[in-house]
Amino acid sequence: MTEMVRKVTLSRAVRTMQDLFPLEYNFYPRSWILPEEFPLFVDEVRMMKDSDPSWKPTFIVKPDGGCQGDGIYLIKDPSDIRQTGSIQSRPAVVQEYICKPLLVDKLKFDIRLYVLLKSLEPLEIYIAKDGLSRFCTEPYQEPTLKNLHQVFMHLTNYSLNIHSGNFIHSDSVNTGSKRTFSSILCRLSSRGADVKKLWSDIISLVIKTIIALTPELKVYYQSDIPAGKPGPTCFQILGFDILLMKNLKPMLLEVNANPSMRIEHEQELSPGVFENVPSPVDEEVKVAVIRDTLRLMDPQNKKRKDIQCQTSEHVTEANENLLDTGPADGLEHESTRTLEPELPSLCLKQVFPKYAKQFNYLRLVDRVAALFIRFLGVKGTTKLGPTGFRTFIRNCKLSNSNFSMACVDILYIDITRRRNGMGIDHRESGMCLQAFVEAFFCLAQKKYKSLPLHQQVTLLIDFCEYQLTVLDAKRRALCHADGPHLAPASHPSLLGRSAPASKLSDYRNHR
Known part of the structure; x- marks a missing residue:
């Protein structure tokens, strides 16, 4: 963490x-990562100033590992970024100041x-x-x-x-x-x-x-x-x-x-x-x-919490639609008082x-991470090797005449080399999750053109999960055919998501 x-x-x-x-995540100031994005920062600020000469921005520079305000300072222009101590040895984030x-x-x-x-x-x-x-x-x-x-x-x-x-x-x-x-x-x-x-x-x-x-x-x-x-x-x-x-x-x-x-x-x-x-x-x-x-x-409170959860389930869905942290529902308070009369009601x-x-519709990268974890192969690792990436492409049927396995290898090498060049975790070789997400976005854009990125990514996730569900079903059938004593190779996180018929028509329409 x-x-x-x-x-x-x-x-x-x-x-x-x-x-x-972009609209849902507009609560985080526009940011650039130094030193790798310093040229981009300079170019974007110049373009924004050219398009709006009245814009007089201020930026705040925050060292990556800083805390308690250590090393934070304000600037008016990219040229004001301090080079002392070498940003290379101490990465930072520069943000538009509010x-x-x-x-x-x-x-x-x-x-x-x-x-x-x-x-x-x-x-x-x-x-x-x-x-x-x-x-x-x-x-x-x-x-x-x-x-x-x-x-x-x-x-x-x-x-x-x-x-x-x-x-x-x-x-x-x-x-x-x-x-x-x-x-x-x-x-x-x-x-x-x-x-x-x-x-x-x-x-x-x-x-x-x-x-x-x-x-x-x-x-x-x-x-x-x-x-x-x-x-x-x-x-x-x-x-x-x-x-x-x-x-x-x-x-x-x-x-x-x-x-x-x-x-x-x-x-x-x-x-x-x-x-x-x-x-x-x-x-x-x-x-x-x-x-x-x-x-x-x-853990000793588990039974009491289960009772509390069952009681809380009776809250109407109309109340669930209002996001507020005001007083908890009366039922929840009543159960808390009954179970723990000596303590005040929960502040959490x-x-x-x-x-x-x-x-839940925002949790697309969670589903991409589930695919990534499935193909890691080796327990205890956090990076995907080239063989694992090829297996992912093959099992999800993502290669074709326009996107050969040679192209797959080039995509893997290009993205992994660039990500590793950013200084992100050299303890293991291979493709980190962020690199896999980038590759997945590239694949989605190739497969489903002329759609917003989130729709492209959603369609590709659905397609991959469907292909893996079919593959798992075939493996289970083979296991049952060989003998009931063999344990099926199951993947609960993916098996739970079988693509509905309407999504299959989406695949055909966009392939």
């Missing part, structure tokens, strides 16, 4: 989804929301009903050449602003330089803002981001934990950093794999003498997150699979 949410890896994952669903954030008390702030990824298969996501609002400590002004370097004005990182003389530690969760997100929502609601829609947009952002991350997580997961065998229960608390624009549109800044869970801060009593002082706002939010994560993950709200119907 730590690798997956690094700035470069997150940007790659989100960009793949932006290629497929110049019109929502301000409270004339200060810029961001939101830290805690998200529990409880399970990958099946995918289970919970969001804490409250979070932290971390404020800058100088009144905000839109960036100019004169104020670009004023970090207390532009960067919301708590670890930076705590060193400002204007930082306010407060005993109230409603005031100071760190407050609860719920206190901000109350202020927005009093001004007439649609808080329910804001929560809905935030939930959508979280679910879509995790959908972008899960395919590669599954590849690493299967290499460590054998399928079908009992293993450790894996979960992760993630810290989502979100910025609200002036129009209340949430924008994803980054995801933290190991968000700070401290509930105190250091206070200098005298020169060089420090004391740890409790932080009421941190305690309010973080204690509940940790407590309820343990309640949800505790399930958003997936609860809202799966609204988002």
